[in-house]
Amino acid sequence: MKTLTSFPYKRALVLGLAKSGKAAAELLLDSQISTIVNDYKADESSSEVKELKKKGAKIVIGSHPLSLLDGAEVVVKNPGIPYDNVMVKEAIKRKIPVITEVELAGFLHEGQMIGITGSNGKTTTTTLLHSFIEADSRRVSIAGNIGEVASEVARSTEAEETMVVELSSFQLMGIEKFRPHIAVWLNLFEAHLDYHGTAREYFAAKANIAKNQNSDDYLVYNADDQNIVSFLPSFKSTLVPFSSKKKVDGGWADENWIYFKNEKIMKRKDIVLVGEHNLANILAALSAAKLSGVSNQAIYDVLTTFGGVEHRLEFVTKKDDIYYYNDSKATNILATSYALKAFDKPVILLAGGLDRGNDFDGLVEFLHGVKAMIVFGETAGKMADAGKKAGIAMIQYAETMAEAVQQARQAAEFGDVILLSPACASWDQYRTFEERGNKFKEAVHKL
Structure with a gap:
């Protein structure tokens, strides 16, 4: 297992345990870096706490004493801890660098690093790209926001291995020197x-x-997204666009084919993955794959078999000529709009969740194919307001996912789609979007 040999800090404070905190702390300790771990809710008797203590960590649980920052040269923060946390604010005030564990992965991995971010589509694109490289019989690992801790994965990667990392804004906010050779910015x-x-x-x-x-690196970017385009002048990367709407000097498509630059890759009709938003994800992954040297045959083999990622516009079943789709990962308006645009059949939409303070007026224009809405969670009222603005006659409230699925089934007719695409985070009722999606699938299978 590799350790940090060029890390510039010798005394670290790890803030927050969970998977990433534990992995970061173990790496730092194995690298002979003096490490303090601070977590407000951790269990003193847990195996992970005991293991870290055996390795030499000092662990403080139940409070955030600012004195823990005395002598600390760097804070490695769990990505989920906000920057208004008292320890984080004090560290910034003292000019102590605050990083996330993906920064550590950058010090460890010697091979090609590909980083993928965006407001939506990260997991599908990351999984696709990993599959492309794997189908080309090359060594590849997958990590990051997709579930595998990047710094933990990087400890066992080899020099000729490609590492594909899904990166959230929470992780990216805490980097100093992290530098993917190929960066992909979806939207x-x-x-x-x-x-x-x-x-x-x-x-x-x-x-x-x-x-x-720098100019030796590549930024694969969405040429159709003006928010991204506005940032381009500030970068030194070699820019490689992709577009689902026009021909560009990168990944693009016409009615019949997908291309990389002027090279035909494969016919669109042979692609299994549905949805206009997934075409953009495919073109992004395709562009990164071609820059990485992946063969057209490997890309073809994947795209003719890859049907999507769990909880991301996932086909669940067809019952009584009614189609059920689980898009629980849709935690914002853009993701839900993509899902709605993927269907030309009448849709019964299940939506709602954590209230983050925004309204859903931006969803109204995409609700034209929705015949009924079942709303739930903290945003049920706001979601219902959006439905009324769209002219949807049938809007019902549900307390549980099982109740929502039952109501949707009662409203459905031959050929309809029942779609869970909440446009909200899940944390008001569920621990994760995966749990929410699994509850939906359980309820569907119990019908």
Whole structure:
């Protein structure tokens, strides 16, 4: 297992445990870096706490004493901890660098690093790109926001191995030198304002994916997204566009084919993955794959079999000629709009969740194919207001996912689509969007 040999700090404070905090702390300790771990809610008797203590960590639980920052040269923060946390604010005040564990992965991995970010589509694109490289019989690993801790994965990667990393704004906000050889920026849509405070701060965090690149590196970017295009003058990367709407000097498509630059890659009719938004994801992954040297045959083999990622416009089943789709990962308006545009059949939409302070007027124009809405969670009232503005006659409230699915089934007719695409985070009722999606699938299968 590799350790940090060129990390410039010798005394670290790890703020927050969970998977990323534990992995970061273990790496720092194995690298002979003096490490303090501070977590407000951790269990003193848990195995992870005991293991870290055995390795030599000092662990403080139940409070955030500012004195822990005395002597600290760097804070490695769990991505989910906001920047208004008392320890984070004090560290910034003292000019102590605050990073996330993906920064550590950048010190460890010796091979090609590909980073992928965007407001939507990260997991699908990351999974696709990983599959392309794997189908080309090359060594590749996958990590980051997709579920595998990047610094933990990077400890065992080899020099000739490609590492594909999904990166959230939470992770990107905490980097100093992290530099992917190929960066992919899918789209940019106002989100996570409860964490970042303003759209400007959120946009700036996303832009960090390319801030350390130079002309030897590539930025694959969405040429159809003007928010992204506005950032391009600030980058030194070699720019490679992709577009689902026009011909560009990168990944693009016409009615019949997908291309990379002037090269035909494959016919669109042979692609299994549906949805206009997924075409953009495909073109982004395709562009990065071609820059990485992946063969057209490998790309073809994947795109003729890859049907999507769980909880992301996932086909669940067809019952009584009614189609059920689980898009629980749709945690904002843009993601839900993409899902709605993927269907030419009447849709019964299940939507709602955590209230982050925004309205849903931006969803109204995409509700024209929706015949009924079942709304739930903290935003049920706001979601219903959007439905009324769209002229939807049938809007019902549900307390549970099982109740929502039952109501949707009663409203459905031959050929309809019942779609869970909440446009909200899940944390008002569920621990994760995966749990929410699984509850939906359970309820569907119990019908």
